[in-house]
Amino acid sequence: MERKVVSYDKLEESIDFLKSMYEIVRIVDPLMKRVIKYDNNGMEETGDVCHSCWEDDKICDNCISVRAFLQKDTLMKLEHTSNKVYMVTAIPIETDKRSVVLELLNDVTKSMLMQDDSYTDIEELKKVINNLNALVVKDTITNLYNKRYINERLPVDIIKSVLHEKPLSIIIFDIDGFKAINDEYGHPVGDEVIKLLGRILEKYIVYKKSWAARYGGDEFIIVLNDTNKEEAYDFAEELRKTIETSTLDIKDIKINITASFGIYTAFKEELTTNDLIDLADKNLYKAKAAGKNKLVINNN
Template sequence: MEMKPEELDVLISQLTASEHLYGHIRVVDPVHKRVVYQNTGHGLEPVSDLRACFELFDKKTACRNCISMRAYHENESFIKVETSPDRVHMVTAIPVEIAGRKVVVEFFKDVTNSMIMDDASFNQGVEMKRLLDQANLAAVTDELTRVYNKRYILEKLPADLTLALAEQQPFGLIVADIDHFKSVNDTYGHLAGDQILREFAAVLKDTCLDQADWTARFGGEEFVVCLPGKDRDTVLAVAERMRARIEEQVFHYDGQAITLTSSFGVYALAPGDVIDYETLLKRADQHLYQSKRTGRNRVTG
């Protein structure tokens, strides 16, 4: 939905008219995880303090399975159920373009009483919240490797990068790829290839430094490792440890011992550097392909 600037007031009045159906309405910038407008007693009004969108759910970090980022990227409307410590919300996210800037309108309906009855049903309520949290995690988890998926990259990377830029912290990204993976599939079969992908992902994840770091499968045999707060030397060292561990490891499938190598592209930001997440991914990926062009089984950064 594309709008002219003067149509914003019309949009706001239309949304405000829907308040009897929704407990909360707001307009967010999902890339930077900021609330732009939210409804008050006088309708939707600009938010001056640019609060983080996930604060509504009493969270300190961005939501896993952020449907507003999905709506933003896919230009479609989405619905999900989100939980806070004591409430359950049904959230509808609708992408809108205003003056060339894409934002997302979020509608919230409190469905706590519909899903968690009363104190007598506390255990059922806790179980419901656990199941909802599991469902949201499953939506951003790669089924084969059990690390995060591409959707998580597109949702989490912008949030982590924005925070690093705001706090002037270093930031590192690694893109990793298994060398000659097609030959592995052709020689040993696709089931062997699947097993190698699982073990490869586990090596990347286990080599990370702390809980702030995360690993995701970008697609095929290509993976992304995000290291917030890590400087260039640290990120290069982590990538080199990953490369060495893959080269040393013997992968086993159906009685067969399989060895392989991998290539890595690294891009790191120093404090004060400014870049958007798409450019960051592109530059790390360019370094990966430089590793492949110059012989594979190496780290370029």
């Protein structure tokens, strides 16, 4: 179904009307994470980062505007500042100028605290909201991000990489012989191996420009923003060596594990999320074919 295009003038009129019903009304570019202003010159990005209103200096893990933008559907979620809880409604809109998301925010702090006696403390309520938001984008076994987060976050990183002409590196790796581990010791032990990899990754992902996710099964993805080919290779090689020397000790069983890595660094390339993952995945298959416990990176 074709999306209806809304004229700039019509959207501007709607904003004036919506301000009578919502505490905060704003237009955002969900991929660039910028608030958009409206004036006689049309729409343009401001210097305001959209997530700064939540008193945080990092991209929201469960970004409702990106989800609304990608799913082409209106979505709602709870979010909070230090002393308020907001119900956020995100509406994707195709204007005659550009694709944007209309965010509508209402303060629901008092109503949330009054509805349930167990939530009389805003700090307790904020913990509940954070846990609920994390459930959407976190993998339950490893506590890393999940595939939904990959689909929502990676397009943002790709676009920023292209626009700012910064390298973007992606690493895909999986556990060598994981099926044999499951077959010999059972899936519960296999899950413990997955958890071990999750703990190792959490120690490596310590700076803001990188993140890691469980892609599925025993396969993981690491995204390194503003990281060139050589830096990505060094990062992956150090991780490979750490995994190689790690042992899972459980129920009188000792399991030594290794992993194979595929790496791809994009620079000034207009690749989709699937393109980038596929290129790294092909290098992973090459690493497997070369004997496992190896790294393969693009040569361009």
